[in-house]
Amino acid sequence: MATRKVDVLIAGGGPSGLSAALVLGRARRSVLLIDDEKPRNAVVRQSHGFLTRDGIEPMKLRQLAREQISQYDYVHFEQDCVESIEKAGKLFLASTRSGLAVYSRKVIIATGMKDDLPDIPGLADAYGKSIFMCPYCDGYELQSRPMAVFGQGENLVKFASVIWNWSKDLIVFTNGDDHLSANQKKELDEHGIRIIETAIAGLMSEKGMLKSVVLKNGEEIQREFGFIKNSGQHQSARLPDQLGIRLKNNGGYETLRHGLTEAAGLLVIGDAKNAFTSLIGAAGEGYEAGVALNDDMIQEDWEKSVKP
Template identity: 50%
Template structure:
């Protein structure tokens, strides 16, 4: 792959990147997908909300996608990480962690976010099994359960309102000062939702099943499921920022329609622009960006042909 030139380089092989590769491959474009194979949803046992794949594991979905893409020899993959990108002479010159080089006329970043979970002992044993981030993915399975909701600050009350749709048996654990207003605390009391600001000592579980939230004062509170307002998410790649793409207040990359950035021919899709997009949302954005990119190619090639003819 050294110094290989393709039509489109895609950094990231999640549902957004893979769906973009599918549409571009079917559009007769030469596509290179570079992915480190460390997906954000690796801790998830089952994915939900993706029509025809509801309940499938993320690994299964990726395997099916990659198998189907084998139909298109113009789409290739390497397991690697894009470490540097330079825009030069109308091309995106890409260098990987393993020292590979490639260039593309257009580029998609589908590098997502990386989670940095809070330092709560025992959380790693239950996250993705009985404690989750996305209620649309996992709320159905936790309906009416005794839920521990981990949140603080401005995100606390909006997240409570959302989770309240699936279970009214909520206790909020802020793991220290909640950082909310007296009016917000009053609203929680109105709905008999207890707010516990005592720091958490650990989460007790058996085989991934949450059983108790143990506080530093020794109290042990039974809960069988949980949701986290934040997973400490951070951008999976800083390269778009180094290229000049702005970040908003939520540390998401700013794009226009179809994922097009302020840099011509550079697109960003999925969690990198939305923090949490969902599998089907990311796949949809990959489709949309790919259609826009192929349309741009078509217009550019048509214009180039006219120039050649005129001479």
């Protein structure tokens, strides 16, 4: 088994992990960033809201980041997947799918989330192309177009009101009886939002571009774009579980300030912490985490270097 020893292991190569790697590389900390290069947002053609990079392809953003970080000899990348992590004395020991053993002083978990889409025929074909989850990421490009909202349960009306900000031509599809109260239905109706509780037979699209929603009663309703309230998101990796870190109700891990956790030396940032974080928000968390970890290591090194 191959073995590596570094100051910081970063699991996950999205904006949060890459940002942390940049800060730590500039702080002259040896860093190994491990990522399987299968990001959640790979289905999206463009990413928005990232200052100076608005509209960039998600993989291009990662490529540019790696090219810039690669000038720092302290940072190295591996295409792999961390499968287990444990404490080994004062260090962490992580094992990867390829058989690599990594010993590190600190660990940053930035593995993010994965989607498990509802079982609606045709949804996967359109997801990321004409059906999205985040209106702040994609709403501007779809403004005033015939829109569908797919969702059920708590906060459905609130979610519909958010999408309504970008398009008033809006229909809510609950894919079955959602047991909305009379007041909730009235609220939607007062804002010109039609609600359809009939079960969905499937979505019709062409090259991922939504054309219509077909109901099980045979009715076909023309729509061009949509937002889904719940993409079935879940943790991409459950590594913090192995060190006793618990999940919150929203599916993200419990953390302290800067992404620090109750396991000393372990940080969780980005979507793994928040369930959903914007690209620029994730990058900000990576910067914050990198500074916090380096400050900890400076203090540790300072105390060790005291002359007798």
